[in-house]
Amino acid sequence: SNLDAKLRVEMQVEIKRIQKELGITTIIVTHDHEEAVSLADRVIVMNAGHILQIGKPQEVFDRPASPFIADFMGFSTFLHGIAAGAEGDMRLIRCGAHTLQVPAEAAQELTEGDACILAIRSENIQTAEQEGANTVRGTVKSATYKGHTTRLEVSGCFEEMVYPAIHEYADVQEGSEVLLHFPAQHFCVYKDIK
Missing domain, CATH: 2.40.50.140 (Nucleic acid-binding proteins)
Known part of the structure; x- marks a missing residue:
């Protein structure tokens, strides 16, 4: 719903603000590729406990290393x-x-x-x-x-x-x-x- 989407965006903005203010490393686990690239300085894509790709958000978003990652990153x-x-x-x-x-x-x-x-x-x-x-x-x-x-x-x-x-x-x-x-x-x- 629109309310859920708005709350998610507000939560993401707040997490970024807290990270910046405290200068802390934060690990966020998500199945939402948009959330991953909007919050991260670095994205790690995993499947069944194995790391498949590590990179800057734009790199992983635009140039996924495998079809599995491309599917996860919204290629259709x-x-x-x-x-x-x-x-x-x-x-x-x-x-x-x-x-x-x-x-x-x-x-x-x-x-x-x-x-x-x-x-x-x-x-x-x-x-x-x-x-x-x-x-x-x-x-x-x-x-x-x-x-x-x-x-x-x-x-x-x-x-x-x-x-x-x-x-x-x-x-x-x-x-x-x-x-x-x-x-x-x-x-x-x-x-x-x-």
Whole structure:
């Protein structure tokens, strides 16, 4: 509820104030990634008692070290692909019938033919007006207006469902076709270890 959210924010502000005033180290355990990055100077992500990543909040938020951490940090679209060749400073990844470009530096650990996973945040997927690199057509399965964003569920782009969050109100109808752009610099690339 709105009251709960307001109380959480007030609590976070108060914890930060007390930390600063007393100059003490504080360990906060949370399952809320937004709370973790807003309160922390350093974030440690753990699973089953094992440390998976340690880093500054923005580093862990923007460049999670694994798909598990990306999922925890709020990434919602995960695409399975196969590493293909290179094109300039871009690496090509075949995802179903489409070939996507990712920065070569983000795909350094991949060699041609490697299975991989691409992760991207909902807010980084954009609607597009025309075809181009990293643009794919899909069909809107659902559209939910959330105030600051319109959350879409889009099928037909890839084998996986895609979840864009379009800024402000997006006047799209369920069943309509939409052209989506996946900015290369916003992909996180992982070798798919099965």
